[in-house]
Amino acid sequence: MNFHLDAYDIAYSDLGQEMLAKVGNEIYGEYVGQLSWMTIEEYRRFIARLAPGPESHVLEIGSGNGAAAVYLAAATGARVTGLDSSEAGLRLAVALAKDRGLEDRVEFRLGDASQPLPFADACFDAIFANDTFSLIPDRAAVVRQCHRVLRPGGHLLFTDCMVMVGPVGSEELAMRTWAGSSWLTPHGENERLLGAAGFELLSSEDLTESVVAVARRQDEAFGKYREEIVNNLGEGIYDGLAQSTAMAGKLAKERRLIRLAYLARKSPSRH
Numbered sequence: 001m002n003f004h005l006d007a008y009d010i011a012y013s014d015l016g017q018e019m020l021a022k023v024g025n026e027i028y029g030e031y032v033g034q035l036s037w038m039t040i041e042e043y044r045r046f047i048a049r050l051a052p053g054p055e056s057h058v059l060e061i062g063s064g065n066g067a068a069a070v071y072l073a074a075a076t077g078a079r080v081t082g083l084d085s086s087e088a089g090l091r092l093a094v095a096l097a098k099d100r101g102l103e104d105r106v107e108f109r110l111g112d113a114s115q116p117l118p119f120a121d122a123c124f125d126a127i128f129a130n131d132t133f134s135l136i137p138d139r140a141a142v143v144r145q146c147h148r149v150l151r152p153g154g155h156l157l158f159t160d161c162m163v164m165v166g167p168v169g170s171e172e173l174a175m176r177t178w179a180g181s182s183w184l185t186p187h188g189e190n191e192r193l194l195g196a197a198g199f200e201l202l203s204s205e206d207l208t209e210s211v212v213a214v215a216r217r218q219d220e221a222f223g224k225y226r227e228e229i230v231n232n233l234g235e236g237i238y239d240g241l242a243q244s245t246a247m248a249g250k251l252a253k254e255r256r257l258i259r260l261a262y263l264a265r266k267s268p269s270r271h
């Protein structure tokens with residue numbers, strides 16, 4: 001379990017959650033607990049594309065505090081299993097599902113997605129992973145594991161916010177990845193890995209604009225609540241968060257690191 005970020009433990013701490021509850025709506029427009037570049041409009045589109053129903057079982061990789069998994073179960077009636085390597089996130093996720101009365105539909109597991117997924121073959125109808133694959137070292141293995149645990153005809157939808165299409169300097173990269181290890185992917189590599197694992201790519205959508213917008217709004221909210229955030233989380237964390245978000249916005253605006261959503265399908269036949 002070495003690959004989750006300390007920054008997520010900060011975000012999933014009581015003080016982190018308090019801060020997000022305060023600035024979440026200003027950053028995302030509509031905040032449902034997400035901790036990523038994802039706006040709720042995007043998420044509704046993702047859900048519509050995956051189109052799960054009450055009979056579906058969906059896996060979320062990188063389910064964090066459980067907000068997206070619980071939202072999906074409440075919106076569609078689907079069963080959802082969330083996997084995340086953060087114990088702090090897991091505690092929040094389990095409490096959230098219970099609080100919403102969804103503990104019979106939503107289950108969370110502690111696990112490292114860089115290891116073989118702890119699920120049987122062909123047991124999920126759909127897999128969702130938002131801004132998480134760039135945190136996991138062996139992308140090819142993760143995509144192969146997703147193929148294994150999906151039923152024939154099942155869909156995988158994941159976003160990658162670290163697709164590299166232009167030069168990034170070492171200092172820029174250090175600032176952008178202040179929160180922890182990340183893996184940049186050259187443009188075209190996700191498409192290649194999906195094909196190699198046996199997926200058919202149905203669409204890829206450019207969502208770089210959401211990084212620009214969320215980063216700008218986070219910058220404004222951080223300016224507004226600076227004193228409170230510094231008092232709660234300390235100046236080092238405030239500066240690290242503020243600078244890495246500003247760098248993410250800059251690299252996205254200049255279209256050097258872009259964010260894409262990929263929708264892929266496992267072949268409906270077993271062979």
Ligand SMILES: C[S@@+](CC[C@H](N)C(=O)[O-])C[C@H]1O[C@@H](n2cnc3c(N)ncnc32)[C@H](O)[C@@H]1O
Pocket residue numbers: 003004005008033034035036038061062063064065068083084085086089111112113114130131132135136
């Ligand atoms: C960008 S957050 C996404 C949270 C949430 N799903 C959302 O969309 O807002 C990424 C999540 O991936 C988790 N994560 C990072 N590395 C992981 C790994 N190797 N295995 C499982 N989860 C991981 C982090 O703990 C974090 O909760």
